[in-house]
Amino acid sequence: MxxxxxxxxxxxxxxxxxxxxxxxxxxxxxxxxPKSLSAVSATETTTSTSNEETEADVSESVSEQTITEAIVTESSYEDENIQISIETGRSNNTTYYAVDIQVSDASFLKTALAQDTYGRNIKAVTSSIAASHDAILAINGDFYGFRDAGYVLRNGTLYRDTARETEDAEALVIDDEGDFSIISENETSLSSLDTSSIAQIISFGPALIEDGEISVDASSEVSQSMTSNPRTAIGQISPLHYIIIVSDGRTDESEGFSLLQLAEEMQNRGAVTAYNLDGGGSSTLYFNGEIINNPTSGNSTGEREVSDIVYIGYE
Missing domain, CATH: 1.10.287 (Helix Hairpins)
Structure with a gap:
């Protein structure tokens, strides 16, 4: 020895x-x-404890009636609280899906975490998370679990208050009235915000449109991503009126959007605020139990597991 x-x-x-x-x-x-840091409890699904009528109250009072009376087609959904229409389009050698959404109350715009658990590497495919919450429509979120920084506040509950340090780190804030705004994580600490009136903070970006004006240009990109990619973005047109765009990409049939092209599509549809979510292989559009787009990373097809979703629904 x-x-x-x-x-x-x-x-x-x-x-x-x-x-x-x-x-x-x-x-x-x-x-x-996988590293679980916090499980989502029933009390963490309300958007504001200051409201006498919580999300659960809204859902309980209308869910059975509206679901049975809903008019549903392959590309639309309508009941007395939620109206959704999906348009399939073609632009810049790219197939995209534009979803117009109107709701009667901000509580119908929700988020959910994979396995109802906040943590690192806690993942599931968008369709699985959506189905577990009876989502009518869902998209992938910001994949918060891939990073150690970036504000995470979901359905009124704060999970992470660590800001990203990059200069261009922008977060989407959705207040309990359902209105969108953009903040710089470097310039806006959570202590300076009234988080009791915030329903969601999503940390990916960048902002695509602010005050009706496009806020990206031809050179804008996420980290080291390619110029054209599968994309997922969400925007607000007016109070309780939203627009989602998901594009296919990285295939011979569909090249994918640049951030500028994505912003232009949002602006053409009247978005006054729009925000880029996680894209690439994560980009997924789920509606009425089906995947509408064609998720791919370029190397493999099918849904990528993600940390979280944004969805429309009653639960």
Missing amino acids: KQFFSKPYRWALIYSSLLSAATAFVLLDAFVI
């Missing part, structure tokens, strides 16, 4: 092995090993 350790290269071999093991563990811990 003493002779074994007397050889310098053997110490180097041991050190190299330990370093490789440590590196592997760090990568697994960051990207693979």
Whole structure:
């Protein structure tokens, strides 16, 4: 044994092995090993504790009646509280899906976490999360679990108050009236906001439209992404009136949108505020139990597991 350790290269071999093991563990811990930090409880599904009538009260009072009376087609849904219409379009060698949404109350615009759990690497496909919440329509969210920073506030509950440090880090704030606004995470601390009146804070970006004006240009992109990609974005047209656009991409049939092209489509539909969500292989549009778009990462097809969704529904 003493002779074994007397050889310098053997110490180097041991050190190299330990370093490789440590590196592997760090990568697994960051990207693979699930780590639950908080489970969503029934009391965390309300958007504002100050309201006498909570989301649950709204849902309970109308769900049975409206669901049975809903008029549903392959591209639309309508009941007394929710109206949804989906248009399939073609622009810039890209197939996209534009969803016009009107609701009678902000509580019908919701978010959900994979496995109803906040944490790292807690994931599920969009359709699975949507189905577990009886969502009428759903899209992927911001994939918060892929990062250690970025504000996370969902359905009135704050999970993470750590801001992203990048200069262009913008978050989407949805208040309990359902109105959208954009904040800079570097310039706006959560302590400066009245979080009791906020329903959602989503941290991805960038903002596509602010005050009706396009806020990206031809050079804008997310990190090291390609110029044209599958995209998911959400915007507000007017009070309780929203627009979602999901584009296919990275295929011969559909190239994908740039951020500028995505913003232009949003502006053409009257969005006064619009925000880019996670894209690429995450981009998924779910409606009435079906996947409407064609999710792909470019290398593989089918839904990618994500941390969270944005959806329209009663539960």
